Amino acid sequence: MQTYPVTLPWPDVADTTRRIRQLCAWALSSGRPLALWRAPGAETPTLLISRSVEAAYAGLPPALDPGAPAGFAFFPFRDSDHNPALFLPADLLYSAQEPEVLRLSSDQLREAVEPALAASPSPTLPWHQSRQPAPATATKAAYEALVLKGVDAIRSAAVQKVVSSRALCRPLPAGFDPLAAFDMLCRKYPTAFVSLVSAPGAGTWLGATPEVLAEVTADGRFRTMALAGTQPLTPDVTPLTAIWRQKEIEEQALVARYIVSCFKQLRLREYEETGPRTAVAGDLLHLRTDFEVNLQQVPFPSLGTDMLRLLHPTSAVGGMPKAEALAFLQEHEGYDRAYYSGFLGPVNVEAPGVARLFVNLRCLQLRPDEAILYAGTGLTADSDPAREWRETELKLQTVGTVLNQLTVNS
Numbered sequence: 001m002q003t004y005p006v007t008l009p010w011p012d013v014a015d016t017t018r019r020i021r022q023l024c025a026w027a028l029s030s031g032r033p034l035a036l037w038r039a040p041g042a043e044t045p046t047l048l049i050s051r052s053v054e055a056a057y058a059g060l061p062p063a064l065d066p067g068a069p070a071g072f073a074f075f076p077f078r079d080s081d082h083n084p085a086l087f088l089p090a091d092l093l094y095s096a097q098e099p100e101v102l103r104l105s106s107d108q109l110r111e112a113v114e115p116a117l118a119a120s121p122s123p124t125l126p127w128h129q130s131r132q133p134a135p136a137t138a139t140k141a142a143y144e145a146l147v148l149k150g151v152d153a154i155r156s157a158a159v160q161k162v163v164s165s166r167a168l169c170r171p172l173p174a175g176f177d178p179l180a181a182f183d184m185l186c187r188k189y190p191t192a193f194v195s196l197v198s199a200p201g202a203g204t205w206l207g208a209t210p211e212v213l214a215e216v217t218a219d220g221r222f223r224t225m226a227l228a229g230t231q232p233l234t235p236d237v238t239p240l241t242a243i244w245r246q247k248e249i250e251e252q253a254l255v256a257r258y259i260v261s262c263f264k265q266l267r268l269r270e271y272e273e274t275g276p277r278t279a280v281a282g283d284l285l286h287l288r289t290d291f292e293v294n295l296q297q298v299p300f301p302s303l304g305t306d307m308l309r310l311l312h313p314t315s316a317v318g319g320m321p322k323a324e325a326l327a328f329l330q331e332h333e334g335y336d337r338a339y340y341s342g343f344l345g346p347v348n349v350e351a352p353g354v355a356r357l358f359v360n361l362r363c364l365q366l367r368p369d370e371a372i373l374y375a376g377t378g379l380t381a382d383s384d385p386a387r388e389w390r391e392t393e394l395k396l397q398t399v400g401t402v403l404n405q406l407t408v409n410s
């Protein structure tokens with residue numbers, strides 16, 4: 001399908017925020033899925049709308065290959081009928097970098113969207129809702145009991161590492177506006193991948209994640225990272241002064257080793273490994289190792305695709321060994337993670353062959369009157385339940401900040 005740019009006569013002054021709102025209003029009221037995102041370090045967001053949700057149902061994770069279709073991947077933590085894997089085709093693209101231009105895949109879509117450009121969107125938009133009930137939320141006692149079970153499983157050698165998580169339900173402030181919340185996350189977290197995804201069936205998800213799952217860049221590099229270990233960023237503890245405990249060093253090393261084992265499985269030896277270093281993510285610090293492969297120098301044209309399929313879900317969100325850790329979570333975690341700790345991001349949108357996929361962390365799901373927030377912590381044999389609970393509280397604040405401060409429509 002050919003996407004051609006169309007310059008459309010927008011009826012009013014060049015206000016990209018308003019244009020994004022108009023396009024979202026049209027997509028949502030006509031039952032179409034949308035994804036709005038701002039890449040780390042980018043100045044402006046991109047909006048993608050698909051012709052229908054039926055066109056977005058996906059099986060395997062997307063191919064990271066210049067010839068593959070352009071779209072936005074939105075994959076759940078685990079496959080299930082409740083949380084379909086989606087690859088939203090790039091039928092309509094709008095980038096605030098080119099405010100007068102819409103990229104459309106067909107004349108049909110152009111005819112459908114044109115009248116909407118003159119409409120005045122209402123301040124409250126009909127965001128898509130998940131058909132699933134709200135997930136069970138864990139009390140402090142319940143979460144600490146889960147951590148203890150995880151520690152037992154590690155001590156008995158059933159697993160090496162497991163990442164437990166929980167959901168938290170918070171009321172939405174009156175007049176909460178997801179687009180204003182998205183803008184706020186963009187301003188507050190310039191180095192995060194900030195996203196707002198709304199799709200029939202999957203619901204509406206907002207987040208600001210620090211974790212790259214698989215990236216293929218315009219200059220032919222494949223990148224991924226091992227991110228784990230958490231402590232708060234405070235005036236006394238900065239990336240330069242942070243000290244890590246043995247527990248966090250081991251926990252992060254396991255994630256790095258998992259990535260190396262995926263390269264090994266593909267028999268790739270030519271990767272560069274940098275770190276671990278302390279990295280800032282919002283008000284938190286993590287340990288991070290970066291991995292990079294120069295795709296021009298290795299005989300692996302499908303490395304991005306193969307690595308994506310091997311990596312997800314990584315040991316940073318599931319555990320190790322993968323199958324045993326996932327079985328532990330299925331049995332004991334007690335709620336449906338849905339799209340939390342799945343992955344998301346654009347493929348072949350920026351340019352053919354460029355993909356930016358992130359782990360869906362520091363996110364929330366919007367429901368009519370409430371937000372469901374999600375966070376997890378990597379456990380090892382030395383985990384302290386009260387400390388792990390506090391760590392989830394800190395992580396929940398990253399996206400939770402929009403609920404504290406946003407009460408009016410912008």
Ligand SMILES: C=C(O[C@@H]1C=C(C(=O)O)C=C[C@H]1O)C(=O)O
Pocket residue numbers: 163165211227228229230286316317361362374375376377378379395
């Ligand atoms: C699971 C989460 O984060 C992951 C787990 C971390 C940890 O255990 O220290 C750190 C970064 C992420 O890889 C989350 O944010 O919910």
